[in-house]
Amino acid sequence: MSEVAENIKTTETVAVQPKKPAEPLLSKRRKRLMSDPLDEDNPITVQVLGICSALAVTTQMKPTLVMAIAVIFVIVFANLIISVLRNLIPNRVRIIVQLSVIASLVVLVDQVLKAYFFDVSKLLSVFVGLIITNCIVMGRLEAFAMGNKPYDSILDGLGSGLGYSWIILAVAFFRELFGSGAVFGFPVFESLGLAYENNGLMVNSIGAFLIIGLIIWAQRWRNGYVEHN
Amino acid sequence: MQQSNLYIVIFSTVLTIVLGGLLALAAVALRPEQKKQEDMFRKKSILSSVMTVEKGSDILQIYGDKIKSYVVDYDGNEVKELEGKPIVAENVPINKEFKKSPEERLYPVFEMTDGSGGVEAYILPIYGNGLWDKIYGYLALDKDCNTIKGVVFDHIGETPGLGARITEKEFQARFKGKTINNDNGQVIGVTVLKGESTNPTDPHQVDGLSGATITAKGVESMILSYMEHYQGFLRKVKSSDLSYVNQ
Numbered sequence: 001m002s003e004v005a006e007n008i009k010t011t012e013t014v015a016v017q018p019k020k021p022a023e024p025l026l027s028k029r030r031k032r033l034m035s036d037p038l039d040e041d042n043p044i045t046v047q048v049l050g051i052c053s054a055l056a057v058t059t060q061m062k063p064t065l066v067m068a069i070a071v072i073f074v075i076v077f078a079n080l081i082i083s084v085l086r087n088l089i090p091n092r093v094r095i096i097v098q099l100s101v102i103a104s105l106v107v108l109v110d111q112v113l114k115a116y117f118f119d120v121s122k123l124l125s126v127f128v129g130l131i132i133t134n135c136i137v138m139g140r141l142e143a144f145a146m147g148n149k150p151y152d153s154i155l156d157g158l159g160s161g162l163g164y165s166w167i168i169l170a171v172a173f174f175r176e177l178f179g180s181g182a183v184f185g186f187p188v189f190e191s192l193g194l195a196y197e198n199n200g201l202m203v204n205s206i207g208a209f210l211i212i213g214l215i216i217w218a219q220r221w222r223n224g225y226v227e228h229n
Numbered sequence: 230m231q232q233s234n235l236y237i238v239i240f241s242t243v244l245t246i247v248l249g250g251l252l253a254l255a256a257v258a259l260r261p262e263q264k265k266q267e268d269m270f271r272k273k274s275i276l277s278s279v280m281t282v283e284k285g286s287d288i289l290q291i292y293g294d295k296i297k298s299y300v301v302d303y304d305g306n307e308v309k310e311l312e313g314k315p316i317v318a319e320n321v322p323i324n325k326e327f328k329k330s331p332e333e334r335l336y337p338v339f340e341m342t343d344g345s346g347g348v349e350a351y352i353l354p355i356y357g358n359g360l361w362d363k364i365y366g367y368l369a370l371d372k373d374c375n376t377i378k379g380v381v382f383d384h385i386g387e388t389p390g391l392g393a394r395i396t397e398k399e400f401q402a403r404f405k406g407k408t409i410n411n412d413n414g415q416v417i418g419v420t421v422l423k424g425e426s427t428n429p430t431d432p433h434q435v436d437g438l439s440g441a442t443i444t445a446k447g448v449e450s451m452i453l454s455y456m457e458h459y460q461g462f463l464r465k466v467k468s469s470d471l472s473y474v475n476q
Contacts, residue, residue, distance in 0.1 A: 122270075
């Protein structure tokens, strides 16, 4: 139990009062926690998680950005909370415990959006609620936060959240640009004086599939990734 | 580490109470702000059916100056109170009224004044079914009770980029100037066509939404049914039998 107590105590002081020589706040290992999900271990393009919301919310940049921020918030705090509680959580009910923590955070985000960003919350409608079922969040809790210290878990959550975010923002950029001829609602082609016929395919989910496919292709080509059988 | 059943039960109970308590607290604390936003949004929708509401303008101020609201029943008689409580038109829950039969519903009317005692438009709430969930909005009728001055639509869960396009100004503008009655004075509403580039000149037709036919048909039937339900009121307006309107 002493180990348990120590782990709880170290929530905020992990880097300040170590017994061993301190691991730097951003050591190489920790940097990798952050950077891996951005590229080589990206939740969407490599782990192929969270595809559903990547297809659904990415028609425009603005709601996508809010979605990205919401997911980062949920994943970071869920990781932190589960990591702090990890030695107290009964193994047999751990999944439902993770789920209730995620669900609470998501409901909180939804309530705050409704109170202060009413327009955006209308745009995102059900998709905020569906963060609960975003496999990335639960995947990180089960795979990382259950077995690692709080500070590392925050970094891991941040990495995965950002990895998810940059992909959906990239997809939204191309979908809004080619589907509505705009970026963040700003009519790009119109202000450049170009005549552009909006591409309805990009507004459909099919457009998102194509763009995600192209991103995955480009990324695998660059990293020389091959499927292992 | 295998914990006892008692530990699991206690842990789950404590977790539930803590999380539930936090959420309840957040819901209660944020409720007033959410109510304010909803109220603001509703008033903005009502106004934007007839005018362009500039960003940053004082919606509540404009609304207070321009809109006079009251509630009528199916026959067009004003309803002032319900079970002893005064009715506020803005607070009539259209979604709950929708579940009653048309004859029993309360019908709010938002009257836009032209600033010199006359009426500029009657703004009427409409409500119906889309593809995935409910769609709703406001339809502004000119004082001839026939010409559409403007519409706003909103939805709960239509597909973004397809059915959700009913919220776009460009689609809503297509209804402007259309009429709801045919030459014999019968209500026939506005038909939403299939396809999107016909630009119909018929006063009862508008271009539809490619890929969102069911939502478009929902819009069509929502307008038709509510315009029929409001006929009691509109007929009274036309025959100037509205003692309370000009009070």
